[in-house]
Amino acid sequence: MADIVHQQIVLGVTGGISAYKAADLVRELTQGGVEVQVVMTEAATGFVTPATFQALSGKPVYTDMWDGRVTNSMAHIELSRGKNAIVVAPASADFIAKLAHGLAGDLLSTLCIARECPLIVAPAMNRQMWDHPATRRNIEQLIRDGVAILGPASGDQACGEFGPGRMLEAQEIAEAITAFLAPKILRGVNVLLTAGPTFEPIDAVRGIANRSSGKMGYAIARAALDAGARVALVSGPVSLTAPAGAELTRVERAEEMFEAVKRKISHADIFIGVAAVADYRVDRPRRQKIKKTEKKQLQLKLVPNPDILAWVASRPRRPFCVGFAAETRNLDAYADEKRRRKRVQLMVANLAQEAVGSDNNEVMLLDDTGTRRLARAPKDVIARQLIAHIAKLYKGVSRKR
Numbered sequence: 001m002a003d004i005v006h007q008q009i010v011l012g013v014t015g016g017i018s019a020y021k022a023a024d025l026v027r028e029l030t031q032g033g034v035e036v037q038v039v040m041t042e043a044a045t046g047f048v049t050p051a052t053f054q055a056l057s058g059k060p061v062y063t064d065m066w067d068g069r070v071t072n073s074m075a076h077i078e079l080s081r082g083k084n085a086i087v088v089a090p091a092s093a094d095f096i097a098k099l100a101h102g103l104a105g106d107l108l109s110t111l112c113i114a115r116e117c118p119l120i121v122a123p124a125m126n127r128q129m130w131d132h133p134a135t136r137r138n139i140e141q142l143i144r145d146g147v148a149i150l151g152p153a154s155g156d157q158a159c160g161e162f163g164p165g166r167m168l169e170a171q172e173i174a175e176a177i178t179a180f181l182a183p184k185i186l187r188g189v190n191v192l193l194t195a196g197p198t199f200e201p202i203d204a205v206r207g208i209a210n211r212s213s214g215k216m217g218y219a220i221a222r223a224a225l226d227a228g229a230r231v232a233l234v235s236g237p238v239s240l241t242a243p244a245g246a247e248l249t250r251v252e253r254a255e256e257m258f259e260a261v262k263r264k265i266s267h268a269d270i271f272i273g274v275a276a277v278a279d280y281r282v283d284r285p286r287r288q289k290i291k292k293t294e295k296k297q298l299q300l301k302l303v304p305n306p307d308i309l310a311w312v313a314s315r316p317r318r319p320f321c322v323g324f325a326a327e328t329r330n331l332d333a334y335a336d337e338k339r340r341r342k343r344v345q346l347m348v349a350n351l352a353q354e355a356v357g358s359d360n361n362e363v364m365l366l367d368d369t370g371t372r373r374l375a376r377a378p379k380d381v382i383a384r385q386l387i388a389h390i391a392k393l394y395k396g397v398s399r400k401r
């Protein structure tokens with residue numbers, strides 16, 4: 001947390017049971033040297049008193065647009081001026097809806113719309129509220145508006161149900177804010193990234209795919225952008241919104257992904273192969289749908305796909321190369337063997353059965369300096385830690401050039 005000394009944020013607390021976690025968040029942040037100005041909605045004061053936040057932050061807490069303690073009565077503007085970010089944690093479904101529609105009926109929502117700094121939101125709600133199409137739309141809108149969304153996590157809920165919607169733990173949010181506020185360690189660096197699965201057609205309607213969701217790759221793209229990099233993202237078919245600011249190329253087949261990488265590689269300083277690329281494709285996929293016949297067996301002939309990462313890593317003036325190894329067993333040994341065989345500077349290893357499709361991940365970083373484990377955390381938190389590690393290694397390598 002030492003990196004964020006002298007940072008100042010507004011922490012908005014809205015009404016929800018996880019408002020109690022916001023108290024811990026204030027403690028984590030202030031202990032890390034961040035100055036926290038708490039602003040609460042009226043509903044939030046029904047869960048935790050302003051006095052709690054005042055004691056923890058060492059600053060008066062604001063709830064009212066017309067608070068006389070702000071000398072020019074412009075609390076809705078003044079409180080966020082000069083701040084590095086506004087963080088809303090917990091953000092209720094109601095408050096997220098307000099943000100998505102630009103409503104400004106109370107102090108916190110007005111501060112958000114009148115801000116000059118980034119907005120970070122940590123949703124907290126019942127799983128059905130989280131899954132509701134209206135909330136999904138509102139979250140999509142916020143992502144398009146450049147708002148960073150932290151979580152939510154999945155698990156036991158205050159209402160006794162189980163599922164997605166609970167707020168991330170205070171420590172996870174504090175780490176993500178730390179990373180978000182961190183110096184732009186990849187400013188001006190060009191990052192080329194592959195993400196998602198590939199889809200290899202069998203015929204006009206069928207194909208071979210895999211379970212990769214693209215979440216890890218997209219989270220890394222966002223973390224690299226937050227660190228100041230220019231990001232080109234070559235993505236297989238996923239149902240995710242690309243992070244704002246990334247140059248997105250959508251592909252389906254491994255060969256298309258390879259062509260896109262070839263077109264862009266000369267600009268790349270760092271290449272990160274996160275995609276789960278199919279090792280084989282169907283030889284001569286049929287243009288028409290294959291009809292069922294009396295035959296008991298249907299044989300497909302598979303031919304190897306190009307290894308994109310290995311190709312990039314073997315170029316004469318190659319970028320700094322990062323590979324991913326998804327294994328189902330013998331993680332350390334297989335990942336290290338893959339790192340050496342593909343000649344990449346950094347291999348990120350994870351257990352496929354735990355990572356694929358999940359919002360969380362636990363990874364091991366293997367490079368020339370040794371092995372490091374990143375504890376299980378949301379993929380966006382892992383992504384920021386990974387970018388910090390890549391930046392450190394990349395700077396070491398580029399200094400030697």
Ligand code: CTP
Nearest residue numbers: 273274275277305306307308309323324325326
């Ligand atoms: N990769 C790639 N092109 C391929 C296959 C893999 O660029 N045709 C990249 C992936 O993006 C990942 C790394 O190589 O960064 C490891 O991929 P993986 O499939 O796990 O390794 P393989 O070499 O295919 O080994 P195996 O499938 O036998 O585990």
